[in-house]
Amino acid sequence: MSTVEIRGVSKRYGSVAALDDVSLEFADGEFFGLLGPSGSGKTTLLRSIAGFVEPDRGSIHVGGEEIARVPIYRRDIGMVFQNYALFPHMSVSDNIAFGLSVRGIGREEIRARVEDALKLVRLEGYGERRPRQLSGGQQQRVALARAVVSRPRVLLLDEPLGALDKNLRQQMQIELKQIQRLVGITTVLVTHDQEEALTLSDRIAVFNQGRVIQAGTPGEIYDSPRSAFVADFMGEANFFIGRVARRQGDEMQIVLDDGAAVMASGPSRLAENAAVRLVVRPEKMSISASEASIPPHHANRLAATVEQVVFMGSSITYRLNCAGAEVSVYQQNQDPPRAAEGGAVWISWRATDTIPVDD
């Protein structure tokens, strides 16, 4: 259990910068998500911490100790691989015991700790089976038990749930989070699935092209994206382009390209007359049949035409045409449908839900 400090780490493969001056700090016991599209550098950073990749520049400290020169076998780091990487010729127990036995721990203690680990991942009685006799979710838990049984300083998870189907993945997310809380190991998760990162992480760093674009709590990353990339990557986003017409403290009036005015509220560095891109999340918007029925606290309102209504079960997704731009709105499935395809409606949202972002 340790803090992890990454300072100015860079790694190049030929002319491609896999990691470009990345600095991050993971607190003791924190669950930290590294999120980004494939090739964004998140896996390279994870493998640098594990020791499989040697950074060209920068330093990585675990518990205050610089680990660049520490060989992999002495780094004391647990890792769960994307395909689990369970040893097919060993039983589940032997898989879990492997890290303990190479450290020369006594037979009795190994047996006790393997039992504990099996209990932790709820696989008591499965010790004698071979990995391929287990389901995907069970294999995933064996991999987790194997990674934590030696009580490593840091637990690294490389797309740990990527191979599971959706229902099992959601169930395992909850279980993974519970186990991590229980053992309290500083955990680093690599994933390209924003929902997984939001569900599991205490904090998230969003990667693109080898750089950390934004880091923060799931709430900060989702509700206050600083760039169009982060907004787009963290779920669906509606974009508007305009110019700052008036600014008064935290209040801003932005005139969109088609002449409509939109209010934004919140701290911003933008000066008057600056070009700006705005993001509004689909679930923050409401649909109203007439201008009179718009919720009164919604400062922003735009006329739109419904192009498509998609019933999703728990919610309904509307695809609308708003002055030539495509806009999505989610509505909870508790009210009767408010619009039919082809109908003219009003979309509205609060000024605080308008988020100005960089390009």
Add this chain to the structure above:
Amino acid sequence: MARQGRSIFALTVPTFLWLTVAVVLPITVMFYFSFLSASPFGTKPASLTLDNYATFFTKDFYSFLAWRSIKLGLLVAALCALIGFPAALVLSHRLSGYWREALLLLVILPFWSNALIRIFAWTMVLREQGLVDQAVHAVLPWAPSVGILYSYPAIVIGLVHSFLPYMILTCYISLQAIDPSLVDAARGLGARDHTILRRIILPLSFPGLAVGAILTFVPVVGAFMEPRILGGRQGITMGTVIEDQFTEVFNWPLGAALSFILLGIVLAILALCYPLLRARFRLG
């Protein structure tokens, strides 16, 4: 279903026909010959007898030769494994791209040259005043001759050279099949290179080693070219004696009987190893 059955029939019949004509028929005929009292195309009338098989068990010479051939097979298979496995390991886990392809080509290249030429090339290398001898004397002029042609080691060198590619290729294939993340996982769990080799790589590549050992052991037990050309007077093995029965002495029945006894011994050895092999292969 009927149509599927017919297409399976159509696809497999040529293979079975070919195997019947090329393998089963000659072996059956040979099996018949092995019970004849005289060579089948000779002048003497032939009758059915078990004498040829009895010869093997009554004359110590033959059982001594069989044991000698089996020891030779074990030695060559072991040497091939000792040399071939590390080579395959380097090819599969240390090299990539151009170098791997180039070295693999070098491994396969001997297959494309004639076996007889390969063996005679060794006589040039191993004989007195041969390449090795000359090289040694260029550096140490007073050294005694190191020509080892017509000796047991010369046979072993020639056989190892002939069968090493089988071992390298079978080991290479099973080493290639090992997921590299297993090695990463073991290393991350604190294992060092020798532990990874012993506990991960060797057990997982055992099928390749086993197949390689069988592919070298079986033909070496019956080999006659290398012992004859490189072994000289040392080169009497089961293989050369059987060859003599067919080409020199013209005693086909004895040659056939000795062949089947050798085949029986090899099959018995493989059958003894079978439980071990099966347990190891199941893990796949």
